[in-house]
Each structure stands twice: as structure tokens, then as C-alpha cells.
Amino acid sequence: VTRPLITLTTDFGEESYYLGALRGVLLSFCPEATLVDITHHVPPHGILEGAFVLAQACPRFPAGTVHLAVVDPGVGGARRPLLLRSGGHWYVGPDNGLFSPFLDGAPALYRIHDDPTAGATFHGRDVFAPAAARLARGEAPESLGTAVADPVRLSWPRPARRGGEIRGEVLLVDRFGNLVTTIRADDLPAQARTTVTVGSRRVEGLRRTYADAAPGELIALVGSSGFLEVAVVQGHAARTLGVARGAPVVVDAA
Amino acid sequence: VTRPLITLTTDFGEESYYLGALRGVLLSFCPEATLVDITHHVPPHGILEGAFVLAQACPRFPAGTVHLAVVDPGVGGARRPLLLRSGGHWYVGPDNGLFSPFLDGAPALYRIHDDPTAGATFHGRDVFAPAAARLARGEAPESLGTAVADPVRLSWPRPARRGGEIRGEVLLVDRFGNLVTTIRADDLPAQARTTVTVGSRRVEGLRRTYADAAPGELIALVGSSGFLEVAVVQGHAARTLGVARGAPVVVDAA
């Protein structure tokens, strides 16, 4: 990279001083860094949702980017502070499964050294931000931590199959009310016509895009994440169907 | 400009991975770019509201800035992906009226070339971000698209007049509960004393600023956008009056 790039992904929200303090620490350790937000609205303690967002966004950045991610229900406890290199990118954050999408292919893993001056409740500011910034300014990972193995892996909620039926759930509701499900495009039957059931409604077939149906119509499609999505065209599927994160989604192939 | 500057305006909200992916693409195509947010809270599919925000914010940036704007209910359909130069600034986004404020004075318009690898549901990431970043890094618009004419123009909701009466509506409610209306300062009678009616309340006269009335008082004034505004000093007019976006606003001159 031409200049140090650090992305930020957290469940902090934006109301409090947490992000301001964290950004200040990053820029104090690495004043030349460019900070870029992925999101700070991961559901509180939502490790799975955080991992999904990281998987979708991080690979879009240039190689060499440092991705700082803090969704950290175990802060101050036994979970390890981690630094890892995978696919040409760096990741810094808690060892709790958040980085599962990047653990294939034997990435280099380091447990960040303990800092006796760090507080016990805000490792984003006191542990992860200093490590990310020092990495961004060119320090070697070996000077920041000790090589380790066996990172915590999150088991992605694989859809269950029974005959021609695939059962998953709603992973997230976006701002448009679209229901992004845990069912991947390649979980779907290749040739068959599908029926998707969510809440009390059934949707026949898959569309290519939202504009392929009339406003107000309930449709299913493979969204930009590569996962099955249910949407109301120019409407709000979550409100129309009365469903939320975690609602069951069933696909039948005929 | 001394460095490439790209602003971002969308209706994506900040919960999902959409902005993270889009920012990653921008920085992969143009690693030197500085990204600056205008807002990501345009109401979903709110082309008129998006156009208003762009009109207020974009001209404040330095000449040469690239403004990426995505409020795109017709994504994947027939609407054209657009690139335009107006008033020394660049604009990139869907041809659906979003750029209406910048269409006077014969701007240069280009339809962005199709990219067969782009998905059908997220042109912000797959079409507009690459075009904006390539423009920001100095590529000629002729290499990115084909010159076109006749962009979609949004008709701004002009207030209706009957005698001394002007009828408009609430365009947006800001975080302070202030009601920004569709009535411009120069729609108002120059000399006459005005009465503004919203909900069941009447406000006599116009103030210069919020501090010119006591806390709790309902006032009307020309706000920082140049549009008529109704406010409760240090209060929340929308809650006090029980009105929302779209509520009728009537001005009488006496």
C-alpha cells in the first residue's frame, strides 16, 4: 500500500466516546494512518454477525490493509488478544471466532503481548488499537506478539437439509428491510425451481434483481453477498412479514 | 485538488457491510483517495431527499471533488449509470433524478460502460465505486463512458400559490425536531408580515435565529439551507406539533 490503511469494525455504536478514544490512539501511534469505517453497528456481542460483515468487506480493500475488529464480550477475561495475517491482509482483535472467515490456509497467528498499563474493560482502545497502529507503521508482528496456533473457530450455521428441503434462518435485516439468510447461493439446487418460505409467506422462484418485479412484490434472490435474500421491492420485507433476525427460512426444490 | 477527494451519499444506513465493501473498492481502485461522508441516512429510495442533501453539501467541497451518490431503487433495471461534470465537480450514480440540482448549464454527461462482471443488485459497489475511483485517480470520462444527453430530471415540489397563500410541505425533520419545508426564502413575500400554519398551530412572523426567542417557543425562520423552517427553541417541533415529513405547511402574507 502507498500509505497505512486501517479499517474499523465494532459493536460500539456511535453515541459514546469509545470510537473517538480509539481513533485518537490509532493516530497517536501512527499519525500517517488513514482510518476507514466498515461498521460500528454489529449487534452488541454479535460475533457471528461481525464475522459475516468482515468476510464481505475486508477482501475488497487493498492488500496490506490492517483490519481492526472489536466485538469482544470476553474483554478482560481469558480470551487471547490476536493478530493474524491472511490473504495479504492483517487482522487485529479478540480470539473469539470473529476472524473465522480468514482462518483457512494456515494464516500466521500471534498472541499480542500483555501491556501492564492496559485497563481491563476497553481492550479496543488499550490493546488492539496500539497493536494495529504499530503494525500499520511497519513494526514486525514478531515484536508485537508471540506465535500461536489453534485460533477459536466459529461454526457457521450451516443450513440443514432433509430431502429436497433446506432450512436456514435470517442472518440480518438491512436498512431496506431485506432479509439476508444463512443460505448460500451454492446451497441452492442448481436446476430446480425453488420455493422459499419465511413467516407465513411463500415465494416462488428466484429473481435476478429487485427491478425485475413490481414495487410491493415479495421476491427471493441471491443478493450481493452471495447469500439468499428475501425482499419486498421498494418496500420492507421484515415489516411486511413480521420477521426478525433468527426467523426460520425454508427452501423447497421442485 | 491536491489529492483525490471522493464524497459518499447513500440510503444504505450503516448497519450492514454495504459501506465497508464500497469503501474497500474505492480504495482498491484509488489508494490515495480521501473518502468523506455526506450522509448514509437518506430515507430508503428517497431520491428527492437525496437531491436536497447533495444540493446543500456538494458545492461546499473544493472544485474537482468526485461525489458518489447511490439512492437507487431501480438498480439492475433500465436506468442508466451516470457520470457527470457540473460546476467544476464530478457526480457518479444512477440516472434517476438524484443529480437534478446540478443539471443546469449543460453539464457533460456520460453513460458508464457496462461491466459484464458486475452483479445485478449492488451497483454502488460494482459499477459506481469503480467509476468514481477511476475518475478520482485521473482517468478521462471518455474512457469510462459514452456521452449522452437528456438526464432524468426531478421536478422539485414547487409550493402552490393562491392569492396571498403559499402551500408547501415538510421536506425533512432534522435531529433537533426542526421542520425544514419545501418553501424557499425567495418564495416568501418580501415586505409582508407572514403567518405560518403547520399542524394545528400558527406562527406569526419570522425570526432571524433560534436564540431570538425563549426556550419552548414555536418559531418560523429561514434556515441555513435557504428554506423556511419551523422550530421549537431548544425543543422538538415535530414532536410538539405531532407532524412528520410530508405534513402540509401554509404561509399567509398580511
Place this chain on the structure above:
Amino acid sequence: VTRPLITLTTDFGEESYYLGALRGVLLSFCPEATLVDITHHVPPHGILEGAFVLAQACPRFPAGTVHLAVVDPGVGGARRPLLLRSGGHWYVGPDNGLFSPFLDGAPALYRIHDDPTAGATFHGRDVFAPAAARLARGEAPESLGTAVADPVRLSWPRPARRGGEIRGEVLLVDRFGNLVTTIRADDLPAQARTTVTVGSRRVEGLRRTYADAAPGELIALVGSSGFLEVAVVQGHAARTLGVARGAPVVVDAA
């Protein structure tokens, strides 16, 4: 600093054009500036809450940073537009107590010169952003304002003491539902075992961190701000206790 750094703290929220316009002005006056958000979700007109956030975040930034802060219920009225240097940092915003945390040690204070072209309702855009950007690009404070004294000081709500009892209140609820109180760590008795009462619930003792108790447990601890905090581990204390900002908090030492 190696490059001009400007932080932004406001009560604007992110829905409207306010931040976009303000950022445009900053970059027009100082195109090399790096803009960093602290927060834009200070409660509307919440000077005390704004001062708290600034106190927590600003000192984390590198020396030389310009901190632009706009929580400005008196905009357009008699309150002075201020520029001050304290602890090696610059602060720009209204003279209404917002900068109280930085007024010890005789900081240099300047009243920003009036600009006859500035509007009366949005000094963030028209007065403070130009001053902050000109400071960031190296102009002397003497060219931007007139030296003044006697800034407005906010009286921090000191907890009341009676015998072994300390009475404070909830200062803010963060996104995790944690209740940050107005009681500082050094207000607490050094040796004694404490009981904290909030709503109808009592919490015995102080924990070191969230991970020191089981999920669902109600705990008290000194949080990352150095203030007493009440939390439900991996839960949401504000909802569990049914309390909000301003709720009384009582500490008893035994």
C-alpha cells in the same frame, strides 16, 4: 503533527446535510486536512454530555490536533465563538461550557472575529469550520480572533456526600446498556466494600471487568472512563433496571 488533523464532535446526528456541508467547508479551507469523527450523537443541546465525550477522547489524539466541537443551543445569540489552546491541542466552538475540561492551567483564549457573511443559524458551517480549518493550515490564532478571558465554565455535577453515602446520577447509557455515572473512581471510598443502588436494585462490591461475572449478572465497576459504571454482563442494564440518563445512583460504603 505530520499533517493537519481535525476532529469533529457535534449533536447534529447524521441524517441531514449539516455534517456534509461542514466537512466541505473544512476541506475547502484546508484541503490537506484529515477529518476524524469523535461523535455526532451528543444529545441535542447536551453541553455536559459533549464536555464528557471531549474530555475522554481529545487527549488521546496527537498534540497539535484541532478539535472542532459544536453543541450550540445559543447559536446566533450573545455567546462568543471561541478558539482555545490547552495541553498542546486546539479547540474551536461555542463559549458555553463545552470546553470546561480544558480550561485549567490558563489556556490561551480567543474570541473568533465576526464574519458579516456568516448566517445566523449554522455557525458550525459558517464560523467554526472556517476558523478550525485556518488554524489547521497554520494561521496564527491572533489573526483569527481577539484574546479574551473568563470563558464559561460548566459546573460538573459533583456527587453529594452524606456520611458514608455518595449520591450521583446516570450520565449516559452506552450501546451495551451500561450505565455510566457521574461518580468518579476517586470519589469512591478506598478500602470499604461498596453497595451501589440504581432503580430498585442493589449491587454488592466492585468487579474488575465484565468477564469477572456470569452472563446476566448485574455488576458495578470502574469503567474505561474512570467513572463508576453499572452493567449487566452481556445484557443491557438500562432495560433490565428500567432506568435512563439522569436516574439517581447511590453508593454506600460499609
